[in-house]
Amino acid sequence: MQHFTSVLDVADPMGLVQKALAIKKDPFAMKALGQNKTLGLLFFNSSLRTRMSSQKAAANLGMDVIVMNVTQDSWQIEMEDGVVMNGGTAEHIREAAAVMGQYCEILGVRSFPSLTDREADYNEKIINAFKTHAGCPIVSLESATLHPLQSLADLITIAEFKQVEKPKVVLTWAPHIKALPQAVGNSFAQWLTQTDYDFTVVQPEGFELSEKFTKGAKIMHDQNAALEGADFVYVKNWSSYYDYGTVGKMEDWLINQAKLANTNNAKVMHCLPVRRNVVIADDVLDSKSSIVIPQAGNRVYSAQAVLQEILENA
Ligand code: CP
Numbered sequence: 001m002q003h004f005t006s007v008l009d010v011a012d013p014m015g016l017v018q019k020a021l022a023i024k025k026d027p028f029a030m031k032a033l034g035q036n037k038t039l040g041l042l043f044f045n046s047s048l049r050t051r052m053s054s055q056k057a058a059a060n061l062g063m064d065v066i067v068m069n070v071t072q073d074s075w076q077i078e079m080e081d082g083v084v085m086n087g088g089t090a091e092h093i094r095e096a097a098a099v100m101g102q103y104c105e106i107l108g109v110r111s112f113p114s115l116t117d118r119e120a121d122y123n124e125k126i127i128n129a130f131k132t133h134a135g136c137p138i139v140s141l142e143s144a145t146l147h148p149l150q151s152l153a154d155l156i157t158i159a160e161f162k163q164v165e166k167p168k169v170v171l172t173w174a175p176h177i178k179a180l181p182q183a184v185g186n187s188f189a190q191w192l193t194q195t196d197y198d199f200t201v202v203q204p205e206g207f208e209l210s211e212k213f214t215k216g217a218k219i220m221h222d223q224n225a226a227l228e229g230a231d232f233v234y235v236k237n238w239s240s241y242y243d244y245g246t247v248g249k250m251e252d253w254l255i256n257q258a259k260l261a262n263t264n265n266a267k268v269m270h271c272l273p274v275r276r277n278v279v280i281a282d283d284v285l286d287s288k289s290s291i292v293i294p295q296a297g298n299r300v301y302s303a304q305a306v307l308q309e310i311l312e313n314a
Contacts, residue, residue, distance in 0.1 A: 001309045005127055005140040006148055006190065013194045017155045020298070020305035024156075027060045027304065033311050034063030040104035041067045041141065044111040044126065049272060050141045050149065053299035054108055060304055061311065066104065079125055093129045101134035106310055110141035113181050115245035121145065122210075137310045139303075147183045150271050151191040153302035157295040158197070158232055161267050166197055167231035168264065172223055173203040174279045175254055176237035179247040184271050185238045186213040193217055202226035207248050210241050223253055230263040235270045235280055256281035260289060267291045 003009055010016050039058040058065045068074055077096050078089035109130050113121035121144040130138045140148055171188055186209055192199040193216035200218040220226040235255045240246040260266055268289045274280055284290055
């Protein structure tokens with residue numbers, strides 16, 4: 001694996017899940033692998049889980065870590081080529097990425113979409129600029145359109161909790177008060193369609209994810225019908241892809257215990273952070289249905305499997 005920016009960078013996604021599960025059993029076994037190696041973590045946006053789990057994963061592998069909140073701590077970076085830099089940006093991505101790539105063996109980058117310019121967002125300008133100019137492996141810590149470290153953790157969690165070989169997994173849209181990226185939904189769909197699980201995406205009319213990522217999934221618009229018999233219910237809001245960035249507040253899509261009545265005693269997942277009683281009700285989050293905490297715990301083994309794979313192939 002050279003870079004890790006989507007499932008397409010992974011030769012054997014389910015093999016990587018098994019690798020992460022093995023790492024979880026013995027997390028310090030490869031402590032010497034990362035000795036004298038540095039992981040740089042660059043955040044253009046806020047984070048709790050990605051930041052801490054990536055640091056923990058690197059420490060488990062013996063790596064040093066440099067963390068930078070780019071928009072607060074660094075010079076403002078210019079992303080456009082060929083511009084006269086006589087405005088607010090003081091340093092171009094061509095120099096910034098190349099310099100940081102000399103300080104670090106691996107760079108992780110988090111950069112959210114604008115949600116105003118779909119073409120620019122879906123061209124993944126920032127993560128691709130790092131891939132082009134940094135000269136070292138790039139790990140997505142959530143890009144404009146995908147969150148592969150989250151999706152790998154999600155598949156690890158399903159592997160741990162599933163009671164049948166091929167569970168029914170439903171990704172359901174949920175309401176929110178703000179316009180959120182499509183990245184978690186896109187990425188979960190992209191990874192799940194690589195499995196032989198029974199996979200459904202249920203989304204309101206006008207809030208369909210791009211078919212580029214959901215191709216191969218069953219697509220539905222009736223949430224109650226989709227949830228019937230589900231073993232796993234993955235809950236996530238995203239703003240509209242087609243009416244780009246439009247927020248959806250349909251409150252009747254909130255997931256509560258009543259919604260789970262016709263599932264197969266489904267386990268409920270969410271990437272977190274989650275707004276209680278907007279997206280998922282307390283009666284789910286505080287019940288045995290919820291596996292959001294072990295799901296977040298698996299972010300460490302997701303990151304560690306990816307870092308280990310890159311270091312082993314360096
Ligand atoms: N799920 C996730 O990526 O969480 P953070 O935004 O807190 O990193």
